[in-house]
Amino acid sequence: MTMQSPENPEKMEQTPPYHVPVMLKACLDGLNIRRDGIYVDVTFGGGGHSRAILEQLDTGKLVVFDQDPDAFENAAELQDDPRFLFIQANFRFLKRYLKIHRIPLVDGILADLGVSSHQIDDASRGFSTRLDGPLDMRMNTDQDEFSAWEVVNEYSIEELQRVLGRYGEVHNAKTLATAIFASRHNAPIETGQALIAILKRFAPKFKEFKYYAQVFQAIRIEVNRELEALEDFLTQTQEVIKPGGRLVIMSYHSLEDRLVKNFIQKGDFQGEPRKDFYGNVLKPFEPVNRKPIEADDAEVASNPRSRSAKLRVAEKLPE
Template sequence: MNNDYHIPVMLTECIDALNIDQHGIYVDVTFGGGGHSREILRNLGEGGKLYAFDQDPDAIANSIQDDRFTLIHQNFRFMKNNLRVHGVVEVDGILADLGISSHQINERERGFSTRFDADLDMRMDQVGTLTARDVVNTYPEEELHRIFGMYGEIQNARTLARTLVAARVIEPIVTVSQLKRAVEAVVPKKRENKYYAQVFQALRIEVNKELQALEAFLLQSADLLKTGGRLVVMSYHSLEDRLVKNFIAKGKFKGEVEKDFFGNEIKPLRAVNRKVMVASAEEVEANNRARSAKLRIAEKI
């Protein structure tokens, strides 16, 4: 496993949650460094099969040479159609480890990190056309306000948006350092690192349309899973976790669960763990990324 690329969070808990049948078909939709995939393969027999997805071209270098393994270079929002191309119409388990990998944060030229100066890019898939530079320089003030408030959960989102719009009139904001300089006057003192992280998170979610992709993935997961199959999703952001929680509980993202004529709930999944799972204190100490991880497990009804 490429630990330099990304250390998998709650590895044992994720594998246990999948309840692996050694002859089953499984999907890891966030391959990354391959940590979760390698562990799934260790639990699969000769008749088992694992399909993995990753849109990041850098992840392809971590591919696994194993007849039971297939890596698909696509965003997981296209999971169902890509699996159908491979003749797969139902699976025994699906795993998603959402968010950004350590590798992506540490790659200076990708523009994900507040630590390095680089072009404002933030595309997880380098084929995509929308960049963070486009968002910062072309989005209207109201739209920036919405993105920073909703995706970054920034308290002074309106002031931040107004400040950015004023700064870009003087010169286009094209690098990480320019962005930080443009907004430094509105950054709370002694909270600079946390604030910039929230700003970058908001831009990354918008650039990659992460919440829309997650909704599409969850809907497809419910269709693909066999009865008794498991969906295992680990999220790092309250908005992601809320979408996962609502979909498991209600079969939809908003509103109340629908019921049939007899009052029975109409939903495809049931929660396996009523209470969200979090990483142990020991794991958080060893891997800071585990601090905000929330693991939810569901089973196809």
Template sequence: MAELRHIPVMLGEAVEGLAVHAGGRYLDGTFGRGGHARAVLSRLGPEGRLLLMDRDPAAIAAARAEFAGDPRVAIRHANFAELAEWDETAPGLDGILLDLGVSSPQLDEAARGFSFMADAPLDMRMDTSRGESAADFLAHADEREIADVLWTFGEERFSRKIARAIVARREESPIARTGELAALIERVVGRREPGKHPATRSFQALRIRVNRELDALRQGLDAALSRLKPDGRLSVISFHSLEDRAVKLFIRDHSGRVQGSRRGPPVAAAPARLAAVGKAQFPSDEELAANPRARSAVLRVARKLPDGEAA
């Protein structure tokens, strides 16, 4: 099979956010097909170190094929949530890059089951070596759990109707293919949003649930903070509001600001450990014209504060 094309999103902005220096130690926790990693590596000297992680075996195979011979590079097949468990991160990191969500190769390879644009097995696992597929989940989850997933992770307002239809349909036979699920959802809710397939929100929700993406993000952010050196940078690209909110709140909650609301007393702030670097960034018009898949991207950058420095 020909290598599927992947255009790295917000490449310049994300790498600039890391403030790479030639002798630094950096981790790309979502290698994908290496666009961001190549840009970081191009800025490293002989003493620099680049650590590459991905939960997708195909991405790790691509990383090994390209970088295994470079003594500056180390590669690990794992979820970035586990980055603090890798001995290579123990000396501390000068920068960590996370490019969240599903990659273009995952979307474009029909057999992975991420897209409703082609009929394929209903898989959706980023790590195909472990865990249950979307088809497995839909085969055993009860109606309420399915509805909760579609609403919580997809903000699908017809979640209950879709869940009811899925449970009724599987009494006849399991839903095993993307085409079956997409057609069922379209029958239930119709074409209500011009230019948007009615299964879009449900497919996103199932993918997030199958891959435990928000849990991995929360764990990964905690691990990143524990491994960043003072003045180290965290650069995170997210693609939907649930991810971006988690990143935004993580930076805020570690900024040392007093938390509270108008309805209650202020809550004492924890010591400041992070400071936002600038505001949220978005793709340029030029990038959107060249790569429409970047349209929902948001980049946030933070710096780990040395002990005693205020945010």
């Protein structure tokens, strides 16, 4: 899941909801839900999208994935629903777990790749650029030991430069990597705010918070291997979605959206279409919307984290 825009400081004292589902109606419309269908929400999070899908099912089934232990607890009241199955795992293992539960094909899959409000607003998780907490940023706090601390304190200058440049598109990645490397020789960089103190010296004027978010995004993607997981997941969707079924993906930054766009439109992550002998493009999906769907002004005003969301919908082609 992905870093969105920095939190609104005026709302920090309020108790936020676990997660406000972004573009809920557009996601449901994109899935084209049948009441007896089988659907998968691979990013349960706060469950807003999942609960809305369940409301539209009669004899159908909803399978959800989330590796975050907090998400499992948030789904507690749904566990007795016979239509509902929670799988506590990364969505890169989609096909494996569907096979374990004897679900060969599904009618639709939804993925909301954004970091949930709950994760951002919990300082102990380390995702926030405003709240002070440990350098963690793990999506799965139960199993994964590798965290943001290791990236910041143990990576070489070259490795830091790669992460910052590739995953955060930080323009002065080498300079910042060198500064981080030098700073930690005095003492380890333990918290997010300690890292921010270093970033302040290099952030562009009037764009400080965007810069902080780019750096945190880069580290978080590295910690959770997010782009690799996304590629694994997308590759498997072509094998488990029925012809005519829907793939609905919501992303929050250009790196993710580019992978999703290329996969849907070209059947290839690099945007180089595979073709048959006759020159026909070999791809598993057909885009339902040529351009990504974006939140309207009203939703952005009520939920600023929807500002950067891009929603793409595709339909599985016949074999």
